[in-house]
Amino acid sequence: MTSYILCDTDSRHLLFPFALTRPVADCRAGIFTIREKWEHALRQTTSTLTENYLSEKFPLEENEDNYFINSALIPNKDLLDSLHQLKKEESLFSENTWLASRCDNLYSFRKSSGFRKYEYKNPFILIQYPWDFIRFNEQLLCEDFSLITKNRTSFKINSSNHIFNPENIFIEEGAELNGVTINAFKGPVYIGKDAVIMEGALIRGPLAVCEKSVLKMGTKIYGTTTIGPHSVVGGEIKNSIISGFSNKAHDGYLGDAVIGEWCNLGAGTSCSNVKNNAGSVKVWNEREKRFLEAGKKCGVMMGDYSRTSIHAMINTGTVTGISCNIFCA
Structure with a gap:
């Protein structure tokens, strides 16, 4: 079974004050929150990797096959296609910006710097600052x-x-x-x-x-x-x-x-x-x-x-x- 995990990166702190009380994925942009956009695109629920003080309310749920996705990333068709082309222990980047990884578990994800990297070259939206909303x-x-x-x-x-x-x-x-x-x-x-x-x-x-x-x-x-x-x-x-x-x-x-x-x-x-x-x-x-x-x-x-x-x-x-x-x- 596959899990999709929306991950807060260290850049979440740039989204002060909105990321203080929720994962970045639960911020609203457009009609939906970022999480709702992903769940609509994937036709599946997601879980969250975030700060410890938020993790009780927004827990991480792993399975044997896990996609870890930058929670500030807005899904689009090309991005979904590239995401699903990843094999285990592979990551998707845009220059130095991490977008997603696929692996067995959180322990493996923590060591993802050694994963094989693929460059994503198509346009995408990443919410980096509060005014980006x-x-x-x-x-x-x-x-x-x-x-x-x-x-x-x-x-x-x-x-x-x-x-x-x-x-x-x-x-x-x-x-x-x-x-x-x-x-x-x-x-x-x-x-x-x-x-x-x-x-x-x-x-x-x-x-x-x-x-x-x-x-x-x-x-x-x-x-x-x-x-x-x-x-x-x-x-x-x-x-x-x-x-x-x-x-x-x-x-x-x-x-x-x-x-x-x-x-x-x-x-x-x-x-x-x-x-x-x-x-x-x-x-x-x-x-x-x-x-x-x-x-x-x-x-x-x-x-x-x-x-x-x-x-x-x-x-x-x-x-x-x-x-x-x-x-x-």
């Missing part, structure tokens, strides 16, 4: 939309809604939409099971509103945004990921941002995503103890269980840890 979110959201809707029929949208390009919109069972404007010309719109989009919401694709999430009245979403499951959002949102079980339920702007799970943004909270001089945004990396360039636009990277007070103003490229309380002086 938003950098690749449009591509991954569109790919996930194709996967989740393949050979399926959307539930009908009632006539109270104002719809553009309906063939690029998919509504799951139990979702409620009334008096909503949806523009899917720029990208697909996915509305998950039992999600609620309240009247007056203005939304553009690409967009995913996952299971049991709520968009409140008058919400404006400008596209390239993922609202994870069981979240409540309002105000203005652009090019952002709300991982799940989090609230941004009131007015305020969120742009080019990643919000962890179980977070709450108080009423009027807004984040800046552009420097006044239009220069490159520099973001603090806790592992390397230095600032790294994140591109022209980068909002807040907020760790799980963090909260802001009402009318909190968050600077461009802010990074918070987990369980932080942010408030105005």
